[in-house]
Amino acid sequence: MTYRVSAGGQYNCPRCLRALTTYLAGVFVADACVECGGLFIDNLATQELMRAFDRDLVGIATTLGIGKGETLPPGVIQKNLACPRCSGTLAAVSLPSAGVEVDICHEHGTWFDANELPKVARAYRRRRRGQLGDMADDALAEVLDGRFRT
Ligand SMILES: [Zn+2]
Ligand SMILES: [Zn+2]
Numbered sequence: 001m002t003y004r005v006s007a008g009g010q011y012n013c014p015r016c017l018r019a020l021t022t023y024l025a026g027v028f029v030a031d032a033c034v035e036c037g038g039l040f041i042d043n044l045a046t047q048e049l050m051r052a053f054d055r056d057l058v059g060i061a062t063t064l065g066i067g068k069g070e071t072l073p074p075g076v077i078q079k080n081l082a083c084p085r086c087s088g089t090l091a092a093v094s095l096p097s098a099g100v101e102v103d104i105c106h107e108h109g110t111w112f113d114a115n116e117l118p119k120v121a122r123a124y125r126r127r128r129r130g131q132l133g134d135m136a137d138d139a140l141a142e143v144l145d146g147r148f149r150t
Helices: 043-051 053-064 116-128 136-144
Strands: 002-006 023-025 028-032 039-041 091-095 100-105 109-112
Touching: 023 053, 028 043, 028 053, 039 043, 039 053, 043 109, 043 116, 043 136, 053 116, 100 116, 100 136, 109 116
Parallel strands: none
Antiparallel strands: 002 023, 023 028, 028 039, 039 109, 091 100, 100 109
């Protein structure tokens, strides 16, 4: 079950700087950009996503990504994205098995561009099922555990 909590909230999209819309997706809170289709979740939610496939969260990310391309739209900020909460620079972390690069604030959370979150969720599900042998993606776990520092 997904609820829209507020539109035009206090946080802005790191890509296109529009106000993010807050959604409750199951137990998760997601700050989503309806313009570019990206969303920000806190790092506990990202850790949970690595452990268990969450239909609510994947569902909302999929809905947001409808009609959004595989590449970033023109005119958005390309690199050195700012955390929606603290404006600190997000660290880009490559996840080869999912074919994406996510952007992380150690303090606050993870930014997924349009359609990235479902890919990450499916990659971790494949890994849990043993369908991905040697996942080269431990970078994400290390980042979220605080073992990785930029
Ligand atoms: Zn945006
Ligand atoms: Zn932050």
